Amino acid sequence: MKSADNQGLDLAMYIWFMQIRSQAQPINGPIICKKALQINQMMNSDPRFKATTGWLERFKCRHRIRELDIQGERLSADVASADNFKKTFNEFCKACGREPKNIYNVDETGLNWKKLPTNSLVFERKTAATRYKASKARIIAMVWANSTGDHRLTLLIFGKAKQPRCFKGIRKLPVVYKNQKNSWMETDFLRLV
Numbered sequence: 001m002k003s004a005d006n007q008g009l010d011l012a013m014y015i016w017f018m019q020i021r022s023q024a025q026p027i028n029g030p031i032i033c034k035k036a037l038q039i040n041q042m043m044n045s046d047p048r049f050k051a052t053t054g055w056l057e058r059f060k061c062r063h064r065i066r067e068l069d070i071q072g073e074r075l076s077a078d079v080a081s082a083d084n085f086k087k088t089f090n091e092f093c094k095a096c097g098r099e100p101k102n103i104y105n106v107d108e109t110g111l112n113w114k115k116l117p118t119n120s121l122v123f124e125r126k127t128a129a130t131r132y133k134a135s136k137a138r139i140i141a142m143v144w145a146n147s148t149g150d151h152r153l154t155l156l157i158f159g160k161a162k163q164p165r166c167f168k169g170i171r172k173l174p175v176v177y178k179n180q181k182n183s184w185m186e187t188d189f190l191r192l193v
Contacts, residue, residue, distance in 0.1 A: 004062065006046060012039050014063055017121075026120035028067075029056050064124035101151070106144040113137060 004010035013036055020027055033051035036059075040049045060066070093103065114137040142156040155175040162179045 002058075004058075006040070006049065008043060009036065009040050009045055009049070010059065010062070012043065013059065017063070017065070021120075021122060028119060028121060029053070032056060032059070032121065060121065065121050066124050067119055067121050068126070100147045103147045104144055104153075105147065106142065108140050108142045110138050110140055113139065 013032070016035060016039065017027065017032070033053075033056055036051040036055070037049070040046065040051075093100075140158040142158070143152075144156075145152040157175050157177050158180050159177065160179060160181065167173070167177070
């Protein structure tokens, strides 16, 4: 394999990679590319350097680095139950005389804003990536709209802090924000909205 054009940067990146992996922190391609740009700037190296995907692939080949999944658990959907529910629900709506514009779907989703990647680059000789304790810092977003899609209610966000620091100086939010000790949505909040 051809040696790196900038061997100083290549060595610095290799040392940085070893240090991060020794701490069992996950690393992916974009993280390596961003760090390469930072180190290149700190070393006052080639100002034309770009951490492209080609550079990343050559770096990985030179140092025998590959990608492994950290968490490979997959969710499986029960398609038969979902089809059965749709049929039962349609029959219920017809029996009650409900119109599609008056039927709303409400769903909540979590946003883990401190979550680390679920895969990591490791040395070729490694067979598994070390697990780490995942951050549970999250907010819950609740979205709702009617089945025709012509009426959407304002996004509802649940967080832990009563007055988050990031809202300091903001007078009006484009969302409804509620706080809850564990940042989970509770049915009492739906009565307030």
